[in-house]
Structure formats: structure tokens, C-alpha cells
Amino acid sequence: xxGHLPPVIAKVASILPLLPLELVARHLIANAMAxxxxxxxxxxxxxxxxxxxxxxxxPFVFLLVPSEGRASVRVVRDLSDAPHDARIAAPLIVxxxxxxxxxxxxxxxxxxxxSIDGDTAAVLALRNAIENAELDPSLVLGLPRRVRGPxxxxxxFVLGNLRRALDAPEESGPGRKALIA
Amino acid sequence: MNQATRRPExxxxxxxxxxxxxxxxxxxxxxxxxxxxxxxxRNFPGLNFDRKELRDGIAYAHEHDVKVxxxxxxxxxxxxxxxxxxxxxxxxxxxxxxLILADIALIAHTRQAYPKQRLHLSVQAAAAxxxxxxxxxxxxxxxxxxxxxxxxxxxxxRLAAAAAPCxxxxxxxxxxxxxxxxxxxxxxxxxGKSPNMTGVxxxxxxxxxxxENGDLIASVGGFVVERFEKGDPAGYPTLCKGRxxxxxxxxxxxxxxxxxxxxxxxxxxxxxGVTAFxxxxxxxGRAYVATAVQAFRRAVDAMAAGEKIDVAELRALTEGQRxxxxxxxxxxx
Numbered sequence: 001x002x003g004h005l006p007p008v009i010a011k012v013a014s015i016l017p018l019l020p021l022e023l024v025a026r027h028l029i030a031n032a033m034a035x036x037x038x039x040x041x042x043x044x045x046x047x048x049x050x051x052x053x054x055x056x057x058x059p060f061v062f063l064l065v066p067s068e069g070r071a072s073v074r075v076v077r078d079l080s081d082a083p084h085d086a087r088i089a090a091p092l093i094v095x096x097x098x099x100x101x102x103x104x105x106x107x108x109x110x111x112x113x114x115s116i117d118g119d120t121a122a123v124l125a126l127r128n129a130i131e132n133a134e135l136d137p138s139l140v141l142g143l144p145r146r147v148r149g150p151x152x153x154x155x156x157f158v159l160g161n162l163r164r165a166l167d168a169p170e171e172s173g174p175g176r177k178a179l180i181a
Numbered sequence: 182m183n184q185a186t187r188r189p190e191x192x193x194x195x196x197x198x199x200x201x202x203x204x205x206x207x208x209x210x211x212x213x214x215x216x217x218x219x220x221x222x223r224n225f226p227g228l229n230f231d232r233k234e235l236r237d238g239i240a241y242a243h244e245h246d247v248k249v250x251x252x253x254x255x256x257x258x259x260x261x262x263x264x265x266x267x268x269x270x271x272x273x274x275x276x277x278x279x280l281i282l283a284d285i286a287l288i289a290h291t292r293q294a295y296p297k298q299r300l301h302l303s304v305q306a307a308a309a310x311x312x313x314x315x316x317x318x319x320x321x322x323x324x325x326x327x328x329x330x331x332x333x334x335x336x337x338x339r340l341a342a343a344a345a346p347c348x349x350x351x352x353x354x355x356x357x358x359x360x361x362x363x364x365x366x367x368x369x370x371x372x373g374k375s376p377n378m379t380g381v382x383x384x385x386x387x388x389x390x391x392x393e394n395g396d397l398i399a400s401v402g403g404f405v406v407e408r409f410e411k412g413d414p415a416g417y418p419t420l421c422k423g424r425x426x427x428x429x430x431x432x433x434x435x436x437x438x439x440x441x442x443x444x445x446x447x448x449x450x451x452x453x454g455v456t457a458f459x460x461x462x463x464x465x466g467r468a469y470v471a472t473a474v475q476a477f478r479r480a481v482d483a484m485a486a487g488e489k490i491d492v493a494e495l496r497a498l499t500e501g502q503r504x505x506x507x508x509x510x511x512x513x514x
Contacts, residue, residue: 042197042227101199104469107498110415115392121226121385124464128227131466132197170497172472 002113003091003168004057014059022075025062029071031142032135040068042129046122052084055092066126086118088126093168096159098127099135102171113169188485189451189458192250192350193474196228196463201238201249203467208478211248213281214238214463215380220268221252222305223463224380236275248278254303255380256284256363266290273298281327282306283363292321301350302326305363305377309336311343318347325350325456330358331508334446338453348456354473355461356500357441357507359421367420371402383419390418407438414438414502422500438501444477444492446509447484469498 033039040047043066053062063074063082076082094113097103105127108114116123137155138148163171193209195201204212215221217229230238239249251272257265269291272280280298282288283305291300302308302317304327317323325348328337341349369375372387389400395411399418406423409415416422416438425434460473476492483490
């Protein structure tokens with residue numbers, strides 16, 4: 001499958017505990033929200049909704065609840081017992097590419113690399129808020145400004161090669177360009 | 182006429198401040214955008230600009246010698262016209278290079294309140310005859326008209342000649358409305374909301390996707406409009422591009438899920454006097470904006486230099502993963 005991690009990674013991940021992943025996810029999202037405090041204002045009435053971010057090649061799903069000035073995140077094994085308002089599903093490397101602006105969400109939807117269900121309006125609001133946030137790896141990791149350029153360059157190189165190795169959709173847009181700059 | 186003045190302007194979409202900066206950096210000659218409310222025809226969740234964002238965006242664009250056109254191109258709702266009038270005041274105060282308008286009363290108000298403000302006639306006004314264009318030009322001093330996407334190149338040639346000195350702008354890439362814009366009622370019929378009045382076609386609040394055995398089923402306002410089989414490219418959930426059963430056969434009655442791509446017609450359109458090329462897609466992401474703007478800027482520059490280039494990268498951005506020259510080359514018209 002296009003852009004999917006090798007199944008062996010999913011197998012290994014399925015026996016690992018979720019708590020460390022959840023703690024890391026909380027930390028990264030807190031960094032992003034601190035760097036972009038107006039993020040939730042773009043969500044308007046959709047702030048407070050529960051979004052299931054589903055990396056379809058991984059044995060876990062993120063449950064994200066962005067609201068004014070902060071966001072909570074939980075990691076679950078499956079969605080059957082996890083109420084949510086909307087679900088956004090794609091391979092992990094594709095989801096990461098949507099966050100940093102490498103991919104256009106509509107194009108991924110047209111090519112069927114991305115699927116959504118649930119509250120379509122909330123999904124669009126989240127997508128547009130992420131688009132406007134211009135998140136990059138160094139910002140999400142909370143790195144100091146002086147190292148962001150070189151770090152983003154290196155991260156862009158690694159992610160670009162990973163996308164090619166996984167036969168992910170062709171990258172376009174400012175994401176990769178911005179990472180290299 | 183020298184080469185610089187013959188080079189048409191590239192008008193690019195900006196759905197967010199980040200999108201505006203992306204378009205400017207990618208080589209736009211001008212960007213168009215709107216406020217975060219029902220005054221413009223891309224009133225989607227999370228999209229558009231508040232007042233400060235517009236002022237900052239215009240400042241950024243002007244620093245890079247790029248114009249900003251502000252769309253207030255929906256039709257005013259009775260009892261709420263102050264929303265549109267405030268939008269005009271704020272866009273002018275922010276330094277918009279032009280306003281893109283459709284409602285004739287709003288145009289009259291704006292011309293009276295701001296006699297020197299440059300005004301463009303939105304595609305939403307559906308002015309497609311020399312008489313209509315002359316009326317807007319002579320009565321309100323409209324400087325440019327955005328032509329509907331239902332015309333052939335030959336029709337555009339005749340209209341451009343009749344419109345002069347009013348400039349003409351045509352869509353060259355992106356979503357393809359196959360109806361006379363501003364007059365299409367399909368979305369209203371299904372959802373009670375339309376681009377004309379509330380700024381949304383197939384509003385996402387009325388769109389539902391569900392998967393069934395790998396097929397993607399898209400509904401609008403409770404009407405199933407398409408069933409995309411597993412692995413097949415998908416399109417927007419618009420009624421005009423839905424697939425319906427009529428007289429016993431299943432087909433796309435109005436238009437396939439497909440995007441407009443007139444990159445191969447740029448020279449023809451320039452030759453007939455078109456002043457500006459517009460890329461649709463304020464609802465799209467920065468990746469789309471960067472790719473489409475860079476590709477068309479290269480194409481416009483190459484055209485001005487008498488060269489032709491390949492811009493194959495545009496295909497990956499298209500609805501249904503297919504493109505068309507739309508009505509521009511439709512012989513049956």
C-alpha cells in the first residue's frame with residue numbers, strides 16, 4: 001500500500017505500551033499550541049470536538065481535542081470504545097506531510113490516500129487551522145530558534161527520503177521547500 | 182505594446198494568511214482573499230481572514246510588489262447588509278488594491294462611498310454579454326470583469342473586444358463550475374445554502390462520507406451524489422459532478438469530477454485580449470497553492486518569452502485526478 005510503513009513495524013508497535021507514545025504526543029502538541037496560541041480561534045465552534053487521527057499503518061489512534069490555548073490527546077488501540085466526532089485516516093507519513101504542508105489535503109482525498117468520516121465541517125476547520133499554523137519539525141519539538149533552520153533542513157531530507165522509500169504520494173508545495181530553506 | 186505589458190497578470194488564491202504568503206513567495210502577481218464570514222464565496226470552516234490578518238497580509242504582499250484583491254462577492258441578505266458594507270469599509274481601509282464584487286447594490290454603494298477604489302466584477306455576477314459588461318463598466322466604472330467558466334475562447338474574444346477598456350480575467354486552473362455562477366441553485370436545493378448567498382457550495386456541515394466495502398459514498402443534504410469504488414479517484418461532493426441514474430443508465434449527468442486546466446490555452450487567451458489568469462482554490466492547502474502558482478508563473482513567463490514548458494506536476498492536484506479545458510474548447514456550444 002502506498003506510503004504504508006512495513007507491517008513488521010506495526011507488529012512491534014502493537015506489543016509496546018501506549019503510555020510513552022501518549023506522553024510524547026502530549027509534549028509535541030503542547031509545543032505546537034504554545035507556538036501558535038491563536039490556533040483554536042480558527043476552529044471557532046469546532047474547538048472542543050474530538051478528532052480521531054488514525055495512522056492506518058499503525059496499531060494505534062490519536063484522539064485529539066483542541067480547544068482555546070491548549071489541546072488534549074489520548075492514544076487508543078482502536079476506536080470502537082472511543083467516542084469521537086470525526087476521523088481522519090491516512091498512513092503515518094502522509095499525516096505528517098499534511099502537518100508540515102508537504103501535501104494538500106484535497107489532493108490526498110482525490111487520490112484516496114486520505115479518508116475522512118464524521119463531522120466534515122470540523123475536519124475542514126482543523127485542516128485549515130493546521131494549514132495556517134505553518135508547523136515544522138523544529139517548532140513541534142520546541143527547539144530554540146537558532147537551530148531551527150539546520151534542523152528543519154535535516155528533517156526534511158530524512159522525511160523526503162522516507163516518503164520515497166515508502167512510495168508515498170509525490171510531495172509538493174512549500175513544506176519541503178520550507179524545511180530545506 | 183511592449184512585452185511586459187502583454188504579459189497577463191497571474192491571480193492566485195489565498196484562503197489563509199499562510200496561504201497568502203505562500204502565493205506571494207511562489208510568484209503570484211496578485212492574490213485574492215476574503216473575510217471570515219458570509220461576504221465571500223469561500224465561506225468554509227477555518228478559512229479566510231480577520232481584519233488584522235488582512236492588514237498584515239496586504240502589507241506582506243505590498244512589500245513584495247504583489248497586489249491583493251478582496252472578494253466580497255456574495256449577494257447581500259435582506260436585513261443584514263451592514264455586514265457587507267463593513268466589509269467594504271474595512272477592505273478599503275486595509276489597502277486592498279481592488280474589491281471583487283457581485284451584488285449590484287453593493288457595487289453602487291461602494292462606488293458612491295469610494296469613488297476612486299478599483300472594482301472588479303466577480304464571476305458570481307455572471308455577466309456574459311457585451312450589454313451586461315458595458316452596463317457595469319459605464320455605470321460603475323468596473324475596471325475588470327471575471328468571466329464565467331461557461332464560455333468558449335471565441336466567445337471570450339468577442340467579449341474582451343466589446344469590454345475594452347474594461348479588462349477581462351478568466352479562470353485557468355482549479356475547481357470547475359459548469360453552471361452559470363451566481364445563478365446555480367443546486368446547492369440551495371439540497372442544503373438551503375449556496376455560494377451565492379452564504380458563500381458555500383455543498384457546505385461541509387451538510388456533507389457526509391461513509392465507507393462501505395471499500396467504496397466511498399458521498400452525500401450532500403441527504404442525497405447520495407457519488408459512490409467512488411475502492412481505489413478510484415474521488416472528487417468534491419458537489420451535485421453538479423454527481424453520478425445519477427436517469428432513463429435506466431448511470432452517468433455523470435452534468436460534468437465528471439474533473440478540474441479545469443487551461444495551461445495549454447494561455448497563449449490563445451492572451452491573444453484574444455485576456456488581461457489576467459486566475460487560479461481557483463482558496464479552500465486548498467499551501468502545497469496546492471505553491472505548486473499551482475509556481476507552475477503557472479513559469480508558464481506565463483515562458484509564454485511571454487515565446488517558449489512552451491511542461492507543467493505535468495499539476496495533474497496530481499486535480500479533482501478526480503483528471504483535468505479538462507472545460508468550455509473553452511467545447512465545440513458543441
